[in-house]
Amino acid sequence: MRILNCKVLLSALVMLCTAHAQVTVVKAGKLIDVDTGTVLTDQVIVIRGDKIAAVGKRLPVPAGANVIDLSKMTVLPGLIDCHTHVADGQNDGEPFNQLRKTASQVVLESVPNARKMLESGFTTVRDVGVYRALNDIALRDAINRGDIPGPRMFVAGAYVTITGGAGAFTGQAPDIKLPWDFHYGEANSPWEVRAVIRKLAHAGVDHIKVLSSGAVLTHGSNPNSQEFTLEELQAAVDEAGHFGLRVAAHAHSPQGIKNALNAGVASIEHATLIDDEGVALAKRRGTYLDMDIYDDECIQANKNMPKDFLEHDAELGAAQRENFRKAVKAGAKMAFGTDAGVCAYGTSGKQFAFMVKYGMTPMQAIQSATSNAADLLGKSNLLGAVKPGRYADLVAVEGDPLADVSLLENVRFVMKDGKVYKQ
Numbered sequence: 107m108r109i110l111n112c113k114v115l116l117s118a119l120v121m122l123c124t125a126h127a128q129v130t131v132v133k134a135g136k137l138i139d140v141d142t143g144t145v146l147t148d149q150v151i152v153i154r155g156d157k158i159a160a161v162g163k164r165l166p167v168p169a170g171a172n173v174i175d176l177s178k179m180t181v182l183p184g185l186i187d188c189h190t191h192v193a194d195g196q197n198d199g200e201p202f203n204q205l206r207k208t209a210s211q212v213v214l215e216s217v218p219n220a221r222k223m224l225e226s227g228f229t230t231v232r233d234v235g236v237y238r239a240l241n242d243i244a245l246r247d248a249i250n251r252g253d254i255p256g257p258r259m260f261v262a263g264a265y266v267t268i269t270g271g272a273g274a275f276t277g278q279a280p281d282i283k284l285p286w287d288f289h290y291g292e293a294n295s296p297w298e299v300r301a302v303i304r305k306l307a308h309a310g311v312d313h314i315k316v317l318s319s320g321a322v323l324t325h326g327s328n329p330n331s332q333e334f335t336l337e338e339l340q341a342a343v344d345e346a347g348h349f350g351l352r353v354a355a356h357a358h359s360p361q362g363i364k365n366a367l368n369a370g371v372a373s374i375e376h377a378t379l380i381d382d383e384g385v386a387l388a389k390r391r392g393t394y395l396d397m398d399i400y401d402d403e404c405i406q407a408n409k410n411m412p413k414d415f416l417e418h419d420a421e422l423g424a425a426q427r428e429n430f431r432k433a434v435k436a437g438a439k440m441a442f443g444t445d446a447g448v449c450a451y452g453t454s455g456k457q458f459a460f461m462v463k464y465g466m467t468p469m470q471a472i473q474s475a476t477s478n479a480a481d482l483l484g485k486s487n488l489l490g491a492v493k494p495g496r497y498a499d500l501v502a503v504e505g506d507p508l509a510d511v512s513l514l515e516n517v518r519f520v521m522k523d524g525k526v527y528k529q
């Protein structure tokens with residue numbers, strides 16, 4: 107009886123709160139329905155508080171609602187970048203410059219990065235590693251408190267990497283002792299991998315980032331190598347699963363990719379040299395490929411980029427784009443990720459045109475950054491579509507992005523959690 111009374115009281119409270127939540131109505135001339143891959147016209151989106159309450163053609167506008175007229179625009183769900191490094195401060199390409207700053211400087215430098223991501227239409231990011239461990243948690247929490255504007259962040263806390271590996275801070279003399287946060291995620295056995303993941307889970311991360319091959323932007327690294335063994339990757343997926351966390355695996359080399367796929371990770375980051383066997387395996391297992399095919403432009407154009415990084419990249423950029431085309435054609439699951447930080451923050455939208463150039467339809471490219479990205483995050487019930495119950499994350503562009511996907515480089519309207527950040 108007492109439980110019943112509590113339930114009645116609770117639902118009355120919920121009704122009261124809902125009744126008092128700010129009501130906003132967005133009139134969308136065109137609305138991209140990413141779930142069905144269609145375009146709806148003359149839609150009315152009713153928003154209560156931070157969630158979408160109703161969507162439909164010419165719905166009545168509730169009394170007292172704040173009306174936003176986007177009837178001459180195309181509205182889409184807020185965009186999601188699944189591979190960012192927003193919390194790395196001002197990143198000019200040379201990791202050694204991180205040693206010139208305190209961790210506090212780096213995270214404060216990241217404040218404009220977060221604002222630029224949001225204002226460019228990316229209302230959610232999956233941040234996949236930081237030089238200074240746990241800076242990303244501080245940034246995420248500041249945004250969630252409303253202290254600073256930024257995208258909804260899902261964060262990794264640190265790179266889980268072998269010593270001297272792709273996620274390690276490398277290139278310094280052996281007698282230089284680094285601060286704790288530069289090597290927080292180093293692990294060299296299945297049990298060390300588990301120990302690091304336990305620390306990260308306790309610190310409050312949203313997912314785990316492991317490095318399964320060498321990297322382009324790490325001194326002394328070989329992108330063609332394998333780093334963690336299959337056994338270590340399996341330990342990572344198993345241990346992360348104990349805390350309800352998914353694993354993203356950085357992998358360029360064909361075997362590094364297949365090891366991570368066989369271990370059961372949720373996504374392969376970069377997937378640069380994925381071979382036919384790897385594409386088939388990703389498809390069979392339903393693993394997302396998160397291929398950052400735009401950032402080669404920024405690596406080659408960056409005058410500060412260290413020479414060894416340029417050499418790594420020169421061999422890989424073209425191969426990655428052709429392998430992206432192959433994976434799209436084969437029907438592998440694709441998520442949108444740019445490695446933001448390599449290209450300037452706020453320019454992630456430039457990748458859409460490259461995805462279309464290398465084999466996607468504009469709708470597929472948009473889905474990769476909305477419904478697919480939300481699925482990869484395990485948040486399809488809250489993100490990635492303009493549907494009742496989802497967070498009111500909306501962007502709008504002038505014109506038809508299905509005819510010209512590069513319009514997404516110039517988003518005119520941004521709403522996150524029902525709050526307008528750009529109009």
Ligand SMILES: [Zn+2]
Nearest residue numbers: 189191234445
């Ligand atoms: Zn990255």
